[in-house]
Amino acid sequence: VKNRWLFGVGAALGAVAVGATVAKSAKRAALQERLARLRESPVQGRNIVVVGGGFGGIHTVARLLELLPPESGWRITLVDQRNFFLFTPLLYHAATGLVDPSHILFPTRALSTAPHFFFREATVTGVDFERKAVLLDDGELPYDYLVMALGSTTNFFNQDQALRHSLTLKSSGEAVVLRNRIIDAFERADIATNAEERKRCLTFAVVGGGATGVELVGAIRGLVHGTLARQYPHIGSHEARVMLFENSERLLGGLPEDLAVHAENRLRELGVELRLKCAAANVTETELTTRTGEVIPTRTVVWAAGVRPVPLTEKLDVPRGRTGRIVVDSFMEIEGRPGCYALGDMAACPDVATGKPLPPNAAVAVRQGKALAEIILARLENREPTPFHFDFPGELVSLGRHEAVARIGGVKLTGFPAWVMWRSYYLTQLMGFKNQIGVALDWSFAYFYQRDTVRLDLPPAVADGGAVVSEVPREPSPTPPIPSALPPSATPASS
Numbered sequence: 001v002k003n004r005w006l007f008g009v010g011a012a013l014g015a016v017a018v019g020a021t022v023a024k025s026a027k028r029a030a031l032q033e034r035l036a037r038l039r040e041s042p043v044q045g046r047n048i049v050v051v052g053g054g055f056g057g058i059h060t061v062a063r064l065l066e067l068l069p070p071e072s073g074w075r076i077t078l079v080d081q082r083n084f085f086l087f088t089p090l091l092y093h094a095a096t097g098l099v100d101p102s103h104i105l106f107p108t109r110a111l112s113t114a115p116h117f118f119f120r121e122a123t124v125t126g127v128d129f130e131r132k133a134v135l136l137d138d139g140e141l142p143y144d145y146l147v148m149a150l151g152s153t154t155n156f157f158n159q160d161q162a163l164r165h166s167l168t169l170k171s172s173g174e175a176v177v178l179r180n181r182i183i184d185a186f187e188r189a190d191i192a193t194n195a196e197e198r199k200r201c202l203t204f205a206v207v208g209g210g211a212t213g214v215e216l217v218g219a220i221r222g223l224v225h226g227t228l229a230r231q232y233p234h235i236g237s238h239e240a241r242v243m244l245f246e247n248s249e250r251l252l253g254g255l256p257e258d259l260a261v262h263a264e265n266r267l268r269e270l271g272v273e274l275r276l277k278c279a280a281a282n283v284t285e286t287e288l289t290t291r292t293g294e295v296i297p298t299r300t301v302v303w304a305a306g307v308r309p310v311p312l313t314e315k316l317d318v319p320r321g322r323t324g325r326i327v328v329d330s331f332m333e334i335e336g337r338p339g340c341y342a343l344g345d346m347a348a349c350p351d352v353a354t355g356k357p358l359p360p361n362a363a364v365a366v367r368q369g370k371a372l373a374e375i376i377l378a379r380l381e382n383r384e385p386t387p388f389h390f391d392f393p394g395e396l397v398s399l400g401r402h403e404a405v406a407r408i409g410g411v412k413l414t415g416f417p418a419w420v421m422w423r424s425y426y427l428t429q430l431m432g433f434k435n436q437i438g439v440a441l442d443w444s445f446a447y448f449y450q451r452d453t454v455r456l457d458l459p460p461a462v463a464d465g466g467a468v469v470s471e472v473p474r475e476p477s478p479t480p481p482i483p484s485a486l487p488p489s490a491t492p493a494s495s
């Protein structure tokens with residue numbers, strides 16, 4: 001029996017080894033074929049430039065690096081103003097002491113050490129489509145193929161006061177600022193002698209009842225009622241108000257009504273004050289006024305009511321849709337700009353099933369990035385590419401500890417199972433093993449003990465949204481600074 005077992009195990013291992021060798025040779029043969037096709041194709045240049053290293057950009061680059069090895073002769077350059085990728089779905093957790101902010105950041109240069117991959121930390125200031133050059137704050141970059149994935153910014157719908165006095169949550173710095181603000185509000189309230197001021201400090205308002213606003217208000221509630229109320233024994237838990245303002249009749253417009261109603265009920269039970277059909281009309285340093293005229297004294301208003309493409313989009317000579325997003329076709333190519341593509345939040349890419357623009361979210365951007373790399377490869381090989389088709393994978397919205405709502409395919413989940421699914425899914429999606437371990441440990445610590453409530457010491461310039469003082473002064477570089485670091489053998493014959 002023992003020999004039969006040993007024989008079985010040996011045969012299985014042998015089969016695996018043979019399978020792996022066959023797969024490896026098939027991969028090598030496919031690569032040789034691809035390289036041969038690339039050599040035959042009329043190569044006009046050698047630079048693929050991807051601007052924006054968020055969800056869309058980083059996945060485009062990762063897939064391009066798989067499809068185009070160094071021997072292909074193509075350089076792949078990623079440009080971003082920050083040298084890290086930010087995992088936005090866990091920003092609320094960074095803003096409310098559940099995870100360390102550095103655990104949701106992934107260093108962009110760690111993406112690849114391939115000799116034909118270049119990262120450039122710079123701010124894109126424009127694109128000269130005639131000269132085929134990306135304009136940067138410290139020079140410019142020539143391109144043959146351009147991919148634009150610069151994302152979006154908060155939409156204040158022309159409410160200047162709200163822009164001046166609300167907090168937003170789009171970056172890791174803003175997450176730290178929000179966390180500091182909430183903790184500081186408790187510190188101020190603890191010593192306030194004026195009852196009105198104490199009330200103002202202890203009222204936290206979120207504007208916008210989409211997925212971002214709902215997840216954020218749930219996370220703030222957890223920090224305020226779950227941790228801070230215990231750490232400040234002179235402040236009663238009932239004194240702290242956490243409020244959510246939504247313009248329409250219901251929360252979570254993208255989810256089925258029964259899930260939205262469940263979310264509303266659970267948030268109310270958890271102590272969140274919901275104001276539906278209640279738009280914010282004005283925000284000042286000390287209060288929020290609704291369109292119905294109600295005045296809420298508060299020092300903390302977080303604006304999560306919508307997004308619009310980054311302001312640079314308006315400066316580009318490209319067609320834009322109703323919401324300001326760049327109009328692209330189902331290959332993500334910009335209308336009238338051959339070889340230039342846009343994806344993610346800044347692009348209005350039609351859903352092939354409905355013809356309507358796909359929503360601005362990470363799930364769309366990631367799938368677009370991977371598909372766009374295939375489209376570019378097809379173009380390089382003179383093949384007809386496949387249009388981008390988005391299969392809706394489902395939606396997960398966290399409401400707080402043990403509470404979430406989810407729709408996966410036709411299945412709807414609520415409560416603990418949805419919460420476990422939310423955490424498991426996002427843990428697996430995080431980039432970098434170190435980050436996954438870090439977040440898992442942070443969550444465990446917060447679950448069994450308590451959240452981190454240290455007010456992080458920021459230099460005032462950062463807190464005010466000004467320039468970061470630790471920056472090394474930059475020399476403007478007039479010449480295109482792509483290093484010619486490719487090995488000589490990697491240069492294609494025709495270039």
Ligand SMILES: Cc1cc2nc3c(=O)[nH]c(=O)nc-3n(C[C@H](O)[C@H](O)[C@H](O)COP(=O)(O)OP(=O)(O)OC[C@H]3O[C@@H](n4cnc5c(N)ncnc54)[C@H](O)[C@@H]3O)c2cc1C
Nearest residue numbers: 052054055056081088089123124150151344345361362363
């Ligand atoms: C708090 C929060 C939570 C979210 N949660 C979810 C979620 O749970 N699920 C989901 O699907 N989506 C979620 N989203 C939305 C998701 O983050 C975006 O849809 C997604 O990031 C869009 O990808 P993108 O590639 O278009 O842009 P981004 O990921 O925003 O990347 C844009 C990149 O461009 C860079 N950039 C911008 N301007 C310049 C410039 N001028 N020069 C150089 N670089 C520049 C930025 O630094 C950034 O790295 C969330 C968003 C936020 C803010």
